[in-house]
Amino acid sequence: PGSMALFTEIVVVAGLIVCSFGLQKGLERVTKVMMLALLALLAVLVVRAVTLPGAEEGIMFYLAPDFSKMFADVPTFFEAAYAAMGQAFFTLSLGIGALAIFGSYIGKDHALLGESMNIALLDTFVAITSGLIIFPACFAYNVSPTQGVGLVFVTLPNMFNQMMGGRFWGALFFIFMTFAALSTILSLIHISEPTRHAQIS
Numbered sequence: 417p418g419s420m421a422l423f424t425e426i427v428v429v430a431g432l433i434v435c436s437f438g439l440q441k442g443l444e445r446v447t448k449v450m451m452l453a454l455l456a457l458l459a460v461l462v463v464r465a466v467t468l469p470g471a472e473e474g475i476m477f478y479l480a481p482d483f484s485k486m487f488a489d490v491p492t493f494f495e496a497a498y499a500a501m502g503q504a505f506f507t508l509s510l511g512i513g514a515l516a517i518f519g520s521y522i523g524k525d526h527a528l529l530g531e532s533m534n535i536a537l538l539d540t541f542v543a544i545t546s547g548l549i550i551f552p553a554c555f556a557y558n559v560s561p562t563q564g565v566g567l568v569f570v571t572l573p574n575m576f577n578q579m580m581g582g583r584f585w586g587a588l589f590f591i592f593m594t595f596a597a598l599s600t601i602l603s604l605i606h607i608s609e610p611t612r613h614a615q616i617s
Contacts, residue, residue, distance in 0.1 A: 431601045447602065450595035457589055458542070461549045461572075464579055471552035477561060478551040514603055549575075568593075 434446050465471060487493055519528060553571040554561040563570060576586035 454592040468556035474552035474555035
């Protein structure tokens with residue numbers, strides 16, 4: 417609890433400092449650099465993951481689903497459906513609020529429909545890319561692909577251990593992962609400003 421409280425305070429203070437510079441000079445500038453760096457690193461990791469021995473089996477597991485197993489374990493299916501609905505409702509609550517807040521900054525030269533499509537395409541691209549990293553690495557290193565969120569902390573360290581300069585790439589990846597989480601916190605801090613809500617209303 418002590419270390420969790422300490423790092424929570426560090427993250428909150430860092431978020432407040434970044435947001436104190438405003439949207440463009442603070443939030444936008446920081447997240448642009450962080451996300452572009454993370455995307456470039458994801459591309460490197462995809463190339464490494466799909467060239468691992470046994471990666472083909474992981475790619476088939478990921479991209480060729482077996483629908484006959486969907487209802488083989490009914491409780492597990494409903495658990496997965498419940499988790500998916502929870503994610504959807506979370507997105508429709510905080511996500512809609514964030515869209516409304518940040519949408520107020522968009523100029524007349526940008527269409528909301530076009531920006532929405534760009535976001536959806538980029539989000540889907542990152543999700544597919546992440547799968548192409550995780551699942552081939554799972555099968556290459558004999559790790560169960562059913563471990564859930566913890567896979568990123570199990571399979572990727574194994575992959576980094578086998579890479580040339582893996583300590584460097586691993587450190588970069590987890591730093592950028594931290595930045596990606598921080599970007600969400602920054603957006604939540606920003607949309608909670610009372611002045612921003614007053615301007616929109």
